[in-house]
Amino acid sequence: xxxxxxxxxxxxxxxxxxxxxxxxxxxxxxxxxxxxxxxxxxxxxxxxxxxxxxxxxxxxxxxxxxxxxxxxxxxxxxxxxxxxxxxxxxxxxxxxxxxxxxxxxxxxxxxxxxxxxxxxxxxxxxxxxxxxxxxxxxxxxxxxxxxxxxxxxxxxxxxxxxxxx
Amino acid sequence: xxxxxxxxxxxxxxxxxxxxxxxxxxxxxxxxxxxxxxxxxxxxxxxxxxxxxxxxxxxxxxxxxxxxxxxxxxxxxxxxxxxxxxxxxxxxxxxxxxx
Numbered sequence: 001x002x003x004x005x006x007x008x009x010x011x012x013x014x015x016x017x018x019x020x021x022x023x024x025x026x027x028x029x030x031x032x033x034x035x036x037x038x039x040x041x042x043x044x045x046x047x048x049x050x051x052x053x054x055x056x057x058x059x060x061x062x063x064x065x066x067x068x069x070x071x072x073x074x075x076x077x078x079x080x081x082x083x084x085x086x087x088x089x090x091x092x093x094x095x096x097x098x099x100x101x102x103x104x105x106x107x108x109x110x111x112x113x114x115x116x117x118x119x120x121x122x123x124x125x126x127x128x129x130x131x132x133x134x135x136x137x138x139x140x141x142x143x144x145x146x147x148x149x150x151x152x153x154x155x156x157x158x159x160x161x162x163x164x165x
Numbered sequence: 166x167x168x169x170x171x172x173x174x175x176x177x178x179x180x181x182x183x184x185x186x187x188x189x190x191x192x193x194x195x196x197x198x199x200x201x202x203x204x205x206x207x208x209x210x211x212x213x214x215x216x217x218x219x220x221x222x223x224x225x226x227x228x229x230x231x232x233x234x235x236x237x238x239x240x241x242x243x244x245x246x247x248x249x250x251x252x253x254x255x256x257x258x259x260x261x262x263x264x
Contacts, residue, residue, distance in 0.1 A: 004166050012174045019178055019201055023185030028194055035197050038178070042204045045171070046226075049215040054207075054223045054230075061230055066200065066237050073193050073241040077248040095187035099180040106176040110169055117168040121215040128220045129227075137224055144231050151235035158242040161249075 007048060015041035032070050039063050050123040171212035179205035192244040192254040196237060203233045 018037040025031040039062040046055035133141060178201055185198025207226045214222015248254050 001166065008166060008170060012170070015174070016177055016181070019181045022201065023181055023189065023194075023198055028191055031194055031197060035200065038201065039204065042208060045174075045208060046211055049166075049171070049211060051211045051214065051223050051226070054211060054226050057227060057230060058207075061234055062200075062204075066234060069237055069241055070193065070197060073196075073244060076245055077193065077254050092188050095184050098187060099184040102183060103176060103180040106179070107173060110172045110176060114169050114172060117216065119166045119168040119171065119212065119216050121166070122218060124214070124220045124223060129223050132220050133224050133227070140228065144228055148231065148235055151238050155238040155242040158239070159245050 004048065008045070011041050011044050011048070028074055029071070032067060032074060035070070036063055036067055039067070049119065049121040052123065053126040053129045168212060168216050171208055175205040175208040175212070177205075178202075178208070190256050192247060192256055193241070195256065196240045196244070199240075200233065200237070203229055 015038050018034045018041070021034040022031045022038065025034060039058065043055045043058040043063070046052075046058060182198045182201030182205060185201065186195055189195055189198065207229050210222045210226045210229065212222075214220065214226075244254055247259065251258060
């Protein structure tokens with residue numbers, strides 16, 4: 001199981017470094033590209049613990065669709081304001097303190113509760129996921145499809161230019 | 166492999182996302198930080214699913230991914246409208262409702 005540990009360590013280190021670059025990058029396009037690395041790392045972790053369907057979905061939806069949406073959003077709203085460091089310096093210190101405090105609390109709780117619980121993943125096949133999703137979770141599944149339709153219509157209505165405006 | 170390795174990685178990503186939401190002023194970057202937070206939650210769901218040998222973790226993660234996609238669509242539409250009205254996506258300038 002050494003190989004698993006090494007793989008996890010490499011993926012985790014790359015993900016944390018990229019995530020830090022996402023929130024500190026000066027150029028917002030770079031931030032979006034670093035976000036791709038983080039999302040790919042998440043997909044790799046899903047595959048590592050045997051969640052194959054969610055891993056593939058992560059690649060298709062996040063890297064395929066969400067990042068493209070972000071790049072469109074960046075291109076449509078590009079302004080000079082991106083160039084100078086737009087991190088608000090008077091809010092930077094409280095933000096770091098909040099994040100570190102939250103991290104300390106979560107690490108303490110997790111280490112206390114799940115100290116040395118072992119994870120021995122077994123592959124979870126797509127067939128198992130679909131059996132569960134289309135029997136016990138069919139109502140939430142339909143609700144989420146209505147939610148997507150509502151979000152689609154809402155986004156069109158919000159972003160549409162007024163007639164003659 | 167320890168369960169805590171996954172959970173601690175999720176906690177670190179979550180806190181980085183929280184820092185991004187609090188410290189950055191660019192509307193699109195705040196949305197990206199929210200994506201980081203949601204992915205941290207997904208890592209936890211998948212880790213617990215694998216820990217308990219159940220696919221329910223995967224199903225919840227799929228729902229989170231779907232809702233996140235809807236959230237990005239609406240969020241970017243709002244940022245776009247903001248840019249069209251104010252020529253800027255600086256969240257500091259969004260103070261119309263300030264008393």
